[in-house]
Amino acid sequence: MHLYGSIGHRSASQGQTGAETLDAARPSLPPVALHAECPAVSMVTTRDDGDTATASDAGAGRRLRVFFLPSFARGHLIPQTDLACLMAAARPGEVEATMVVTPANAALIAPTVARAAAAGHAVRVLRHPFPDVGLGDGVECLATAPAQDAWRVYRAMELVQTSHESLLREHRPDAIVSDVPFWWTTVVAAELGVPRLTFHPVGVFPQLAMNNLFKMRADIIRMSSAPGTVVSVPSLPGKEITIPVSELPSFLVQDDHLSKSWEQIKAFQLAGFGVIVNTFVDLELPYCEEFSRVDARRAYFVGPLAQPSCSTVHRGGDSDVDCLSWLSTKPSRSVVFVCFGSWAHFSATQSRELALGLEASNQPFLWVVRSDASQWAPEGWEQRVAGRGMVVRGWAPQVAVLGHPSVGAFLTHCGWNSVLEAASAGVPVLTWPLVFEQFINERLVTGVAAFGARVWEGGTRGERAGEAETAVPAVAIARAVAGFMERGAQRDGVEASARDLAGRARAAVGENGSSWRDIHRLIDDLVQARASGLPEERPIKA
Template identity: 45%
Template sequence: MASTTSNSGGRTLRVLLIPFFATSHIEPFTELAIRLAASRPNAVVRPTIAVTPANVSIVQSVLERRLHGHNPSTIKIVTYPFPMVEGLPKGVENLGKASTPADSLRINLAALSDALMRPAQETLIRALSPDAIFTDMHFIWTSDIAKELGVPCIAFNVMGAFPMLAVRHLIMDNVAVDGNDVATVPRFPVPHIRIPRTELPDILRSRNYDASNMVHSMQADCFGIAINTFSGLEQQYCEMYVREGYVKRAYFLGPLSLQLQPSQAAKGVADSRFIDWLDTKPNHSVVYLSFGTCAHISDAQLDELALGLEATRRSFMWVVRAAEKWAPPKGWEKRVEDRGLIIRVWAPQKAILAHSAVGAFVTQCGWNSVLEAVAAGVPMLTWPKVYEQFITERLITEVLGIGERLWPLGAGLRSENYRKHEVIPVDDVARALNTFMSPGGPGDMARNKVMDLASKSHAAMAEGGSSHRDLHRLVDDLMAARGAKGSRL
């Protein structure tokens, strides 16, 4: 995979991208590959995406949706074996396929394991000999391998600057909870971000910082960091990365999902069915609900959510995670069939959010979903589930004002552990949705703010926009590094 001369006479930059084992990571890595491949008219950047066999279809699906009618031959997919992990069913290589939290933990621990994961990845990297490597934060050994090969390593962060900096600062200052069992993020601009202990990521509750410290060390050692965000959304937090000396270089490239819109021909039958259903609804009348591919939710909570949606008498479209074996309450589907649609397959979320009928998005605050809602100008009701999502919620509700909590502060215990998360009752679900969706209510106020951010997100990705400029700066910097390496040979 060494650099070569292209047909146009220029030299080709061959880059290798290695995402973590979650759809929420693989998709933005694939989006980045598409952006890199299209960054120069003579296609001098040739990306290769490395995944385990069970994750190939995710990459292929993104490429098909994004590149229909275009030539995707410049983007290649290679595979390496997923290790044997005790207790993990064979073929389960993605958090979205994990049927239990224990299986999710096994995948996470395997990804961080030098003994289990590094050998296969290192063998692949050395065989391909790329000019640059884009690595997920889990694979902390990649920067060492890149250094041995004499090539740049870019840490690509699929989460926002705000939540990742908050976690970093809480770790760096070893922040303890106060008398109210709440931690305040240190050295952050106002408003002060306060997070109850139960909503902190497990690494902060346990104070086991070893893995996080290694990730931060890897990011500092890398050529630079790239983040799927844009300065208009998180400007003061983006600037902090370089100002505080956390990384050598920073590139803010998002929202990557805005790069290309799928053509009508690329839409499947299911796609059309969902959009056709939305076409029958008035503007801003539908509540769209989706909680990502990884979150585990108890059957009792899903029951309460279903009955709460019924009680609102509002139209809704609800994506239920495929791994959930939940069945709705008896008779519920019949009672809501004229105004509710349950989706148990892949949902075209960007197309759904972009539809004028959607008036609110109930989200777990996964970063990809947040960016898609912002780009579509849809206000959010937040219901975080795991890791940094409780922190991202504060960006949405307290900093940007583009959404509100589904469950008000103090209403009940929320936790990363879904078994400890108190069940949000029917009445609270219905009340939150009706209040947010009422004319002139908080949803309309949040919509005004998020529509402004939507315009900024499109401007950032357009020719000459901040993310467009950062992409070109990134490619130029990698080309210069490659040239400098060549001059030393």
């Protein structure tokens, strides 16, 4: 999902500023079993004077206070919360992590903050108002906004600048970790004399590809008028990567807000202290090495932040837990999990083709559809597939589902979180990218890491109107799903690759693994920066 910049400039009133609440995000939740490997967090209690008290106040002044500023999308909010919890758990008593979020987004992460309160790790929530952009009460992220109002969420990401700057100057944290579109935090951090790190929920492979393609943007625009034009990604290590112009992100093909702000965003990223990426080195070699060389002063590869061993059915919102019980009635590795993220909006025509394709595949499936989806299946379809298929409306516990032994394949839009979670769980992937960098992620899945295959090879794909086929037909979906689940050389190959990646992901986050080391290196670097002052910063070139 792209959140590098706003996609709209329509009028919206300025958001409120100055009103904030420190709280412990303590909902009434059923007990959740904890795994020993899971990052744990503590509750903090709110005093009458607005200060917070943790499980132990001893030495609280010596804690490294890190503020985390996620953008307004679950795919960014959830992994950044995982990161905050992980840093607090890595050094209990040394790190205090604060999530700076709006009220409705605070509710989404409350279960994650609450689930390991007894561990005594210092994680807290600092709430600020969501900017007034004409959305309904409680609509504060892309997952809950109607498709036609997505631009309002992007507009809110611009208007929140004033609130962010005010809160950071008031609370003066020791370090700031902020999402990509909040480039202005680099300026505030420099003013406060503290490190600012960019958090990337998207892997380094797509980032490098987009960076390098942006340098040849003029050539891409010139070639875009010729149907079927394919470009090779320049200066990318490893095997050659080619992609049709129709599958490139729109900012590379036409002028928009992101095309105008891309260089500015990258300049502020490079001027900052460093970059944190939700990936692990073994998934993206040699791209991590190249990224460290060209795109960050310091690079920390800390993923996968969501491991199946520490999943919770309430991570990221209220989930349908019945689907896990349903999965337990199915044979091992037999179910196709179908989910296109929290933001995708399929047309009614495409949804019906997908429904018919899943029916015709004759494979067990678990399909997640948006809660606001309508006319998504033909009449009588649910009755015909009853028992073999299950539909979840709204939010599903994806990490828990992918970790279930009955899941044998994942039909996905190739959002980075989904790619990473599938690799971590060792689940082979069927790719159906929809927007932005997802077509680039697909190349990593199918061509580089080789733990997946495309759903459809038969038509033009892309995110821009008029360039893509109107719908992927049911017969193609049925053929791809059934073929992917059959035993054979292709299936054996992707399963072997998926199992290998799962083992490497576990090793990365285990003690002395690459991601484990980078988390501790990150904390050490921030502690040293606080003690000795920031090293000379690169000049910011807006």
